[in-house]
Amino acid sequence: MIIGSPWRRISLLFYFVAFVVLVLLHRSRYLIGLLFEDGGRDSISPSDVPSENTTLPLLIPKIIHQTYKNEDLPEHWKNAQNAVKYYHPDYEYMFWTDESGLEFIKTHYPSFLPTYVGYPYTIQRVDALRYFLLYHYGGVYIDLDLFTYKPLTPLLTFPAVACRTTPTGISNDILFSTPQHPFFTLVIERLEDYSRNLLVPYLTVMYTTGPLFLSAIWIEYLRGKDKGGRTLDRLHVLIQGPVKGDNYGFWKNIRGGSWHKQDMYVMLWMGDHLIISTLLGFAIGICVVILLWKAFKMCTAMFRGGRWLELQREKDRRQDAERQRAMWKLHQLA
Numbered sequence: 001m002i003i004g005s006p007w008r009r010i011s012l013l014f015y016f017v018a019f020v021v022l023v024l025l026h027r028s029r030y031l032i033g034l035l036f037e038d039g040g041r042d043s044i045s046p047s048d049v050p051s052e053n054t055t056l057p058l059l060i061p062k063i064i065h066q067t068y069k070n071e072d073l074p075e076h077w078k079n080a081q082n083a084v085k086y087y088h089p090d091y092e093y094m095f096w097t098d099e100s101g102l103e104f105i106k107t108h109y110p111s112f113l114p115t116y117v118g119y120p121y122t123i124q125r126v127d128a129l130r131y132f133l134l135y136h137y138g139g140v141y142i143d144l145d146l147f148t149y150k151p152l153t154p155l156l157t158f159p160a161v162a163c164r165t166t167p168t169g170i171s172n173d174i175l176f177s178t179p180q181h182p183f184f185t186l187v188i189e190r191l192e193d194y195s196r197n198l199l200v201p202y203l204t205v206m207y208t209t210g211p212l213f214l215s216a217i218w219i220e221y222l223r224g225k226d227k228g229g230r231t232l233d234r235l236h237v238l239i240q241g242p243v244k245g246d247n248y249g250f251w252k253n254i255r256g257g258s259w260h261k262q263d264m265y266v267m268l269w270m271g272d273h274l275i276i277s278t279l280l281g282f283a284i285g286i287c288v289v290i291l292l293w294k295a296f297k298m299c300t301a302m303f304r305g306g307r308w309l310e311l312q313r314e315k316d317r318r319q320d321a322e323r324q325r326a327m328w329k330l331h332q333l334a
Contacts, residue, residue, distance in 0.1 A: 046249030050154045060156040062091040063139025077144040101129045127209035131187045138179035148251045164239045169215030183235045
């Protein structure tokens with residue numbers, strides 16, 4: 001008992017820390033997978049997209065979704081909204097506000113409502129809403145800070161499309177999908193699992209509903225999907241074209257990112273220096289493991305050197321002395 005107790009406590013502490021590290025690695029496996037995934041056979045470049053006069057069947061319905069907190073759209077986004085309508089006159093245009101989005105979730109997906117209203121940041125609800133809209137209606141979701149300068153119809157010939165972003169992963173600022181596509185089925189299923197507060201606002205948004213979340217689900221989808229499966233199950237990834245500022249050959253970015261905070265700049269620096277950030281993270285992790293191991297060895301050395309035994313014996317001597325004094329007092333009273 002004297003020898004076993006401290007040894008068990010040290011061992012249990014070490015095993016607990018090791019278990020936590022393994023759990024964190026397991027939960028981060030899809031993020032780690034982003035370092036090695038480029039979309040492979042599902043990648044398409046702007047030159048691979050059919051022409052505007054294509055006769056290929058359109059798989060995605062002609063519906064465009066856009067969102068804002070209310071109907072009073074800022075002036076710097078009105079031109080982009082007008083361009084979307086101008087180049088797509090035969091599309092159904094669905095504009096969603098915070099109020100109509102909430103009503104949509106209440107009506108069609110009430111089981112998700114507690115998570116939806118529980119998000120600490122409005123942008124999380126905006127992100128989640130776009131995934132449910134694409135799953136429910138299909139069509140195209142476009143952020144208001146994307147200025148289209150040609151019809152998006154050729155991209156409707158694919159079952160689902162997302163855009164490759166830098167330094168890795170896919171973006172959620174423009175998305176294309178057929179209704180009930182398996183990828184977006186998985187996305188909305190995982191929203192509750194990823195709903196947590198990571199303390200840093202930018203990281204919380206990015207990893208719970210934003211592009212980092214969508215990218216992690218993309219990796220999970222690629223690993224779980226049968227590589228020889230149906231073509232209609234594929235999520236095609238549009239890669240950037242060679243023209244600077246023109247991104248993907250259909251739209252340009254204008255002013256956006258209204259939800260970003262100061263912590264964004266740290267995260268963006270990490271994104272721009274992904275290899276350095278990854279190596280730094282591994283270095284910190286290794287240092288923590290080394291320090292824990294040294295602490296473990298130190299406690300073990302103290303135990304083997306007799307320090308624990310000496311302390312325990314001193315405690316036993318004090319208890320024996322107290323028992324003897326108590327017995328002496330009882331003897332005197334008798």
